[in-house]
Each structure stands twice: as C-alpha cells, then as structure tokens.
Amino acid sequence: MTAVINPATEAVVAQVAATSLEDTDAAIERAHVALASWRAVAPGDRARLLRRFADAVDADVENLAQLEVSNSGHTIGNARWEARNVRDVLHYYAATPERLLGKQIPVPGGVNMTFNEPLGVVGIIVPWNFPMPIAGWGFAPALAAGNTVVLKPAELTPLTAIRLGELAAEAGIPPGVFTVLPGKGSVVGQRFVTHPAVRKVVFTGSTEVGKQIMAGCADQVKRVTLELGGKNANIVFADSDLEKAAATAPYGVFDNAGQDCCARSRILVQRSVFDRFMELLEPAVAGVVVGDPAAEATEMGPLISAEHHDRVAGYLDDGTNVAFRGSAPDGPGFWFPPTVVLPSGPTDRIVTDEVFGPVVTVLPFEDEADAISLANDTEYGLSGSIWTNDVGRALRVSRAVEAGNLSVNSHSSVRYWTPFGGFKQSGLGRELGPDAALAFTEVKNVFIAT
Numbered sequence: 001m002t003a004v005i006n007p008a009t010e011a012v013v014a015q016v017a018a019t020s021l022e023d024t025d026a027a028i029e030r031a032h033v034a035l036a037s038w039r040a041v042a043p044g045d046r047a048r049l050l051r052r053f054a055d056a057v058d059a060d061v062e063n064l065a066q067l068e069v070s071n072s073g074h075t076i077g078n079a080r081w082e083a084r085n086v087r088d089v090l091h092y093y094a095a096t097p098e099r100l101l102g103k104q105i106p107v108p109g110g111v112n113m114t115f116n117e118p119l120g121v122v123g124i125i126v127p128w129n130f131p132m133p134i135a136g137w138g139f140a141p142a143l144a145a146g147n148t149v150v151l152k153p154a155e156l157t158p159l160t161a162i163r164l165g166e167l168a169a170e171a172g173i174p175p176g177v178f179t180v181l182p183g184k185g186s187v188v189g190q191r192f193v194t195h196p197a198v199r200k201v202v203f204t205g206s207t208e209v210g211k212q213i214m215a216g217c218a219d220q221v222k223r224v225t226l227e228l229g230g231k232n233a234n235i236v237f238a239d240s241d242l243e244k245a246a247a248t249a250p251y252g253v254f255d256n257a258g259q260d261c262c263a264r265s266r267i268l269v270q271r272s273v274f275d276r277f278m279e280l281l282e283p284a285v286a287g288v289v290v291g292d293p294a295a296e297a298t299e300m301g302p303l304i305s306a307e308h309h310d311r312v313a314g315y316l317d318d319g320t321n322v323a324f325r326g327s328a329p330d331g332p333g334f335w336f337p338p339t340v341v342l343p344s345g346p347t348d349r350i351v352t353d354e355v356f357g358p359v360v361t362v363l364p365f366e367d368e369a370d371a372i373s374l375a376n377d378t379e380y381g382l383s384g385s386i387w388t389n390d391v392g393r394a395l396r397v398s399r400a401v402e403a404g405n406l407s408v409n410s411h412s413s414v415r416y417w418t419p420f421g422g423f424k425q426s427g428l429g430r431e432l433g434p435d436a437a438l439a440f441t442e443v444k445n446v447f448i449a450t
C-alpha cells in the first residue's frame, strides 16, 4: 500500500495498492483480448459510449475536483476546470469514430483505399502535476480510434485516475477497454515499454525519463508520444501594454505553484522598460493569493511533496539575487512563496533548468533579435508568450521562437481544439486538436485490381 498525502496539510488521505508486475501483465492481456470486441462496436455506438463517459464525468465534476484538491493541492477553481476538461475532451473525440475517414486515391489499374486502423493496446503514463487532463488527452482519442488503454497515474496522485476508471465502467465502457493501474513507474510504466502487446506508449513527464522510454520503445519499434519538460519564455516588448503584461505575468508562471510544463519561468523584458516592469510586477506578485486550495479565492496552493519542495528550494541559496517574493503559509504543508529572481546572466542554473516551482527569473534584452536568441537559448521548446502591440512583430517573433505553443498578449497554452506539444527536448508528437486521434492509428493502404 502507498499512502496518498494531502500536500496542503501533510495528512494521509488514502492508501492505494500498487499494481504488481503480474497484475500489470494480466491487465495488458485483458486489454489485448478486449481489442477485437471494442473494434467491432459500431462507430456510432462507440461515440455514444464516449459521450456517456463524458456525461458521467460531468455529473462527478465536483467530486473529482475535491479529490484533486486533497490529493494534488490544486486550487478548487483549477481542479474544476481540469475535471471539465476531461469531459470536454471526451465529447470532442466522441466525434472521431464516425469521422475516421480514409481516402480513395486515384491510381491506374484498380481502386485504392486507405484505412485508419487502431494500433492495439495503448499504455499511458501520467505525471503528478495535472493528473486529470493529461490522462484524458491520451485516453479519449486512443479509445475513440478503437484502441484499448492501460493507464498508470503517478504514484503521488492516483485518486482522480482511479475515479475516472470507475466512471468509465459505470458509463458502460466494456471490461478490459480502459484499465487504470496505480503503481510504480519502474514496474507498471516500464512494463508498458517492454510488453509486446502494448503498441504505443504515451508518456508525459520529465525529459530524463522520456528519453529512457523512447530508447526502450525502440527495441520493438513501439510508437511513442512524449510530452516533456519546458523552460518557457515570456517576452515583453517596450511597445506592449506593460501594465497588463506585468499584472498577468505571475499567473503565467505561478499557476499550479509553477508545477506546469508551460510555466513562463523566464521573463525577458526589453531594457528600456525593464525598471518600470519590475515596479509593476512587485505588487502583482504580492497580490497572488497563496493558501488553502479548497478556498474559492485561493490562486496558488502548495508544492506536491516534501522532496519536491527541497528540490525547488535547492535552486535558491544565499547568493541568489531574489528581487521580491510573495507570501506563503507556514507549515504543515509543502508551501513555497512566489519568488522573483534577478539572475546574473542567461547561463545561471536557475535560468536554464526547469525548476518546476513558483520561481521566475527576469532578464533584460536589447532588441527583437536579442529576445529571440535568448528565448531559443534552451534545449526545451514547449510554449511561450509574446507581449507587443505591433502585429508584424508578434508574427515575426512567433515564427522565430522554437516552441510548439505560443500566445500573443496572453498566457493561454491549452485549448482542446488545437494541437499541443513540444519542439526540441520538450517532446515528440502532438496531443489534442483535430488530428490527435490519427496518432492512435496506422494508415493501411489497400489496392483492388479491376
């Protein structure tokens, strides 16, 4: 049994049994056996089952949200958004079974057709920072495309995934089609990589483990989607609405206590407005409401664990030039205040590493070329923001920044209608959007001589 801890109180909220290797194998076998019957479900009926699953999630939003507050320390507002996101993603991909259109391609001597065939069993490995949405972004399109799914939540945050598994069963998703397997990455997750019946691994987590997964999958030429780390730039030009850029910057990085692969953890500010920006940023950071995640007004909760707290704290020492900090409650709980750092330069560890906590660095830049160069000076490439009132500049910089998800005059990263994923070491493949279900299919080409 693994104790599940509330990171805001350090109280044990549940005990969850870790799935053994034998039970993982048995679940993969059941998923493999269930493939034929799931595939045989008529497209319209598969769509209806996914909509019923979405409705079951909808009816359970408050319960799921409260579970996430107590397991992950997410603010109640965020947790409700996350549960509704699973519902919306299920509804969105419920349209897929009836629209998985192949092609008829003109060729001489016959008729040529393509089919989008399901891959088989898909293994989904989820991190602790967004347990619900990241699970849904994998299982909804995978199921819609006719695959069966085994899903491993993070050991720290299994509760909402377990509940989603129950809701799927209540909605009528057949046994073996969607199975949640709480347990260790080194046991359950690793078995997804090595078991020959698992045809694709969807992994979201650290770049370090993602590389191991990719290397492991190479052995069987297994398909992979990887959503990995980020060190995203928030570029503020002098010609922007500086008040708005400063007022929103804390929410671009401190949301979910900075435990967000899309956190804009490097603010780059044009030198001519640097001092003014910092004057505006200070009260904005002080205004972030940090505390009890169950309280409606709270904007930032705790870090996920004591170990992670120590890791984040390890980025700050006596020599760190902290410009200012927000507030945080005293223990119990793994609290860390919003922290703004003025580094000595772009090569400081705190600028280059993904801290994954409520810590942001602010650096000046001279001109557009300098901003682009600094933004791209990282092995990551997930997201970023560009603040400017010049449309031409917004487009030029958006095209030049090497990242998968950019927003202009906003910090929005995730819209389920649009593709999401990383450049460089931030990942491989795209989730969400109109094409994500295709990543769970193989294209088969059939020629009939006439």
Ligand code: TAP
Residues within 6 Å of the ligand: 125, 126, 127, 128, 129, 130, 134, 152, 153, 154, 155, 156, 183, 184, 185, 186, 188, 189, 190, 204, 205, 206, 207, 209, 210, 212, 213, 226, 227, 228, 229, 230, 260, 261, 354, 356, 382, 422, 426, 427
């Ligand atoms: P990891 O330590 O990489 O863990 C992620 C998941 O992988 C967990 O379920 C973990 O299981 C499992 N795992 C660990 N070792 C494994 C192995 N050898 N084989 C198979 N599975 C294994 O990441 P984390 O610390 O939980 O999450 C934070 C990271 O995720 C950050 O770098 C963040 O940027 C990234 N992230 C990226 C995105 C996107 S969309 N790009 C979104 C969210 C998070 P255990 O629970 O047993 O450790």
